[in-house]
Amino acid sequence: MSDFRVLVIDDDFHVAALHVGYVDAVPGFTALPPVHDLRAVSRAVAETSPDLMLVDMYFPQGSGLDVLRAVDVDAFVLSAASERATVTAAFRRGALAYLLKPFEPEALQSKLRGYARYRRQLDAPGPLDQAAIDRARRAVTGAEETSSGPRASATETSVLAAVVEGGEVTVMDVARAVGISRATAQRYLSAMAQRGELRLELRYGSRGRPEHRYVHVA
Structure with missing residues (x-):
């Protein structure tokens, strides 16, 4: 096909x-x-x-x-x-x-x-x-696609702490701060955003390219 x-x-x-x-x-x-x-x-x-x-x-x-x-x-x-x-x-x-x-x-x-x-x-x-x-x-x-996001863990706690401390962070910011891969950081951030713990914002960099940034929802 x-x-x-x-x-x-x-x-x-x-x-x-x-x-x-x-x-x-x-x-x-x-x-x-x-x-x-x-x-x-x-x-x-x-x-x-x-x-x-x-x-x-x-x-x-x-x-x-x-x-x-x-x-x-x-x-x-x-x-x-x-x-x-x-x-x-x-x-x-x-x-x-x-x-x-x-x-x-x-x-x-x-x-x-x-x-x-x-x-x-x-x-x-x-x-x-x-x-x-x-x-x-x-x-x-989307009713048939169930969420398989990561469960709460020490890594998730570290990811959340990195966002809170950074204020407004990218996936790579979190990956470096926690010492995990970009893909792993993305999975945790996505799960938190879906639960409403983080807010996703779109920012334009110096070259005009859009990038996603995460902000903790107090």
């Missing part, structure tokens, strides 16, 4: 590039060249035939809701827009998922893996019974 083709639609070039990287890191998914202007979406969809769109809400030319309304392609919303009316409208227009920026790479990647399960259910030959339909729906909402 060929990879799922994903079109990122975001007017922020740096954030779009970040999301392209998240997509390409998931086996079975390929990110297409991103689109930064709503006026270019229809042409990009016609030329690249994406399976899934990752759509922001805020654009100088209008709203990402216009894309959900006009384009018949599966879509996730990735946006800082948290207004109840916007979220409700996105789901009414068919968004399969809604992630508030900033978010962990794993948050999107988990949704993508769920999307792959969803498509496998719906693309299977033959008619669908109710159980298959229910499994497909659970897959895309």
Whole structure:
């Protein structure tokens, strides 16, 4: 089976590039060249035939809701827009998922893996019974992907202490402070952020590249 083709639609070039990287890191998914202007979406969809769109809400030319309304392609919303009316409208227009920026790479990647399960259910030959339909729906909402984050441990305590002491830290800051690998630090930080113990913030470095920083929630 060929990879799922994903079109990122975001007017922020740096954030779009970040999301392209998240997509390409998931086996079975390929990110297409991103689109930064709503006026270019229809042409990009016609030329690249994406399976899934990752759509922001805020654009100088209008709203990402216009894309959900006009384009018949599966879509996730990735946006800082948290207004109840916007979220409700996105789901009414068919968004399969809604992630508030900033978010962990794993948050999107988990949704993508769920999307792959969803498509496998719906693309299977033959008619669908109710159980298959229910499994497909659970897959895309993430209900079947259970959390396997690290349990509380001395390492987790050290990670939390490093965040509290550092004030606003990156994954590498924590990895160096605790003496663990970047991947291990990422797992602990992700679990803490999901539990609400840490807040994830997006900052732009000296070269204009966005980076994730973690802050302890007092």
